[in-house]
Every structure is written in C-alpha cells, then in structure tokens.
Amino acid sequence: MRIDIVTIFPEFFDVLDISLLGKARANGLIELGVHNLRDFTHDRHHTVDDTPAGGGAGMVMKPEPWGEALDAVLENGADDPIIIFPSPAGVPFDQKMARELAHEQQIVFGCGRYEGIDQRVFDHYADRGRVRLVSLGDYVLNGGEVAVMAMIEAVGRLIPGVVGNPESLVEESHEDGLLEYPSYTKPAVWREREVPPVLRSGDHGAIARWRHEQQIERTRRVRPDLLPPEL
Numbered sequence: 001m002r003i004d005i006v007t008i009f010p011e012f013f014d015v016l017d018i019s020l021l022g023k024a025r026a027n028g029l030i031e032l033g034v035h036n037l038r039d040f041t042h043d044r045h046h047t048v049d050d051t052p053a054g055g056g057a058g059m060v061m062k063p064e065p066w067g068e069a070l071d072a073v074l075e076n077g078a079d080d081p082i083i084i085f086p087s088p089a090g091v092p093f094d095q096k097m098a099r100e101l102a103h104e105q106q107i108v109f110g111c112g113r114y115e116g117i118d119q120r121v122f123d124h125y126a127d128r129g130r131v132r133l134v135s136l137g138d139y140v141l142n143g144g145e146v147a148v149m150a151m152i153e154a155v156g157r158l159i160p161g162v163v164g165n166p167e168s169l170v171e172e173s174h175e176d177g178l179l180e181y182p183s184y185t186k187p188a189v190w191r192e193r194e195v196p197p198v199l200r201s202g203d204h205g206a207i208a209r210w211r212h213e214q215q216i217e218r219t220r221r222v223r224p225d226l227l228p229p230e231l
C-alpha cells in the first residue's frame with residue numbers, strides 16, 4: 001500500500017519511522033510519502049490560507065495549493081486512489097472502515113488546519129474519484145494530523161505481514177463487534193488479586209466461554225450501543 005499525506009506540518013509524521021509501521025516501511029509493505037503543502041505555494045510567505053468568504057472568524061485554506069499538491073501526489077499514483085480528509089463533519093472512523101481501507105492500493109490523506117479547506121477542493125476531486133471526509137470523534141482538534149496518525153496505525157496494522165502474529169488481530173475490541181475481554185498474565189496473585197481460576201484451569205472450552213461472557217458483560221456495561229440486538 002502507498003500512503004501519501006499532505007500537511008503543513010510534515011515533521012509531525014517523523015514518528016512513522018519507528019515501531020511496527022517503521023518496520024512495515026522497511027519491509028516494503030507500506031510506502032509513505034509526506035508532502036508539505038507550503039511547497040506548492042509561489043509567494044514569498046508560502047501562504048496557504050485566506051479570510052473566509054462571507055466573513056467570520058479564522059482563516060480558510062486556499063484551494064490553489066491543495067490543487068497543485070493533490071495533482072502532484074495523484075499524478076503517478078494508483079489507478080483508483082482514495083482521498084481522505086479528516087474532518088469533524090465526516091463519517092465516523094471505525095474498525096470496519098479500517099478493514100476496508102487496508103485493501104486500498106493508495107490512500108491520500110489531506111490534513112486541514114485553521115477553519116478548514118475551501119469546499120471546492122473536496123468537490124473538484126470528488127468529481128474525479130473517491131473522496132471521503134472522515135471523523136475520528138466528536139471533539140475539536142487543531143487539525144487533521146492527529147486523526148491521520150490514528151487512522152494510519154489502525155489501517156497499517158491490518159495490512160497482511162505488518163503484525164507478526166495475525167491471530168492477535170482477531171480477539172481485539174471491535175473486531176467482532178464486541179469489546180475485548182479483560183487480560184491477565186503472571187503472577188497468579190498480585191496485591192491479593194487473583195487471576196480468574198478458569199484462566200488457569202487448562203480447560204480451553206471453559207476459557208473461551210468465560211472470555212465471550214466477559215466481552216458481552218463489558219460491552220453491555222461500557223458500550224450498550226455496540227451490543228447486537230440478539231444479546
């Protein structure tokens with residue numbers, strides 16, 4: 001998979017050189033391009049924003065730099081890339097979307113700042129391909145970079161070969177629609193708190209049943225909205 005990021009803070013993504021995603025890049029599983037939006041301006045101050053049409057507070061990101069940047073990124077890219085703009089006005093990001101995005105050939109992330117990006121950028125590229133506004137959550141961030149980082153991690157770890165043991169991807173929160181069960185390890189007793197005996201019983205059937213029951217109980221308690229109607 002190729003991932004391109006357009007941002008005014010390219011250094012924000014230096015952290016993608018380490019850990020799992022750093023290894024995936026070194027192994028050629030993920031190809032990453034980080035592009036500074038200001039490199040696509042032509043004035044002395046590398047201006048990327050201007051006052052909002054119709055007035056109001058803050059500034060809006062100009063369409064011209066975005067057009068030049070996205071054209072450059074798309075020029076030699078995949079046949080059918082998807083362009084994702086993190087936005088509070090977007091569709092909620094979830095594990096289902098992460099799984100779908102893990103099959104893409106190329107994802108282009110556009111990180112907005114200020115009061116957002118001129119709407120004509122979204123409209124222009126939506127007329128030419130797939131554009132999605134995606135929200136990480138109902139809260140206010142200063143820009144899209146944090147959201148892109150989270151999405152890259154959620155998607156990147158699902159790309160075959162990135163995570164060493166694919167089994168570990170199966171029993172995780174949201175993977176089967178339920179929250180994950182509580183985890184324990186050694187010692188058997190810690191500060192007078194014992195590991196549930198069933199987990200030390202060696203009875204794999206009983207352990208599986210206990211874990212599923214724990215998933216249902218935790219989901220019912222913490223996220224009843226995720227509970228399937230039959231439960």
Ligand SMILES: Nc1c(O)cccc1[N+](=O)[O-]
Nearest residue numbers: 086087136137140141147
């Ligand atoms: N919530 C928010 C924002 O306030 C700004 C950019 C992106 C997001 N988001 O993806 O959720």
